Amino acid sequence: MVKAILICAALAAASLSGCAGPSAEVHTASSAAARQGERTYAITRMPSQAASADQPRFEAAVRDELAKNGFIEMTGEPARYLLSIAYDTRPATIGVGVNDMKDCAPSGCGRQSEPPFSLFGGRAYRHSLTLRLFERASGQEVYKVSAVMSDRDADPLHAMPALAKSALAKFPFDAPPDWHVKLRTDKASGALDVVSVKPVQARSQP
Known part of the structure; x- marks a missing residue:
């Protein structure tokens, strides 16, 4: 049992290490209006954001x-x-798979609600970014996109470029x-590049 836990913990840790490049899950909701017309915007802030020293870097x-x-501010x-930007970073729970001592493939591990220990002494963090576009004239929300990723860096500014590029x-x-x-990080410039953008296939019902 312990061996199985360690193997699956190592797999979970590897997925957060960034060795294969960062990735994000993106969810969107839009209207036909978002596909048409000029792309001009102005950023709107909540009072708490106006007082945040990090907000200009997020923006x-x-x-x-x-x-x-093709957007022009x-x-x-x-x-x-009008563009609303919401950002959040919080500790995340990594589910540790427990199968048996003989086999623990990434897709076959069971899930636990809480890991039995801190994986290799590191805490995981869940970062999320949500962008919402409202038509100034009508106040109607015409587009919303959210990107979520996990890593082991508590600094929200570290994940922001990857989230913005993904969203x-x-x-x-x-x-x-x-x-x-x-995504992947260019070794020479350090810039992030998009490697692939693929739809998530809905799971079939049993």
Whole structure:
């Protein structure tokens, strides 16, 4: 039993180590309006965000990816969209699979609600980014995209570039609503590149 736990724990740790490149799960909801018309926006902040020293860096990461999708930030002039940026980092639980002492394949491990120990002394963190576009004229939400990833760095700024790039790897994401985005870090420049953007296939009902 202990051997099985250790093997599956190692697999879980490897998935967070970044050796295969970061990845994120993306969920979207959109309307037809998001596909048409000009792409101009202005960022709107909650009062708590206005007082945050990290908020400008969050916004800069999103702003860079929006520009790559043809969005123009408006200052001093009305924009078509108001953009809301929400970000969260919190400790995450890694489920440790327990099967038996002979076999513990990644897809065959059972799940426990809590790991029996801290995997190799490191805590996992779950980072999430949600972007929402509202039409300024009507106040209607026309697009919403969320990206989620896990790693072992508690600093929210560390994950922000990967989340922003994942959330805006496509605009807008077509159906289905759930996608998996894989990234890699260029060894020379340190820049993140999108490796693949694939829809998550819905699991068939038994």
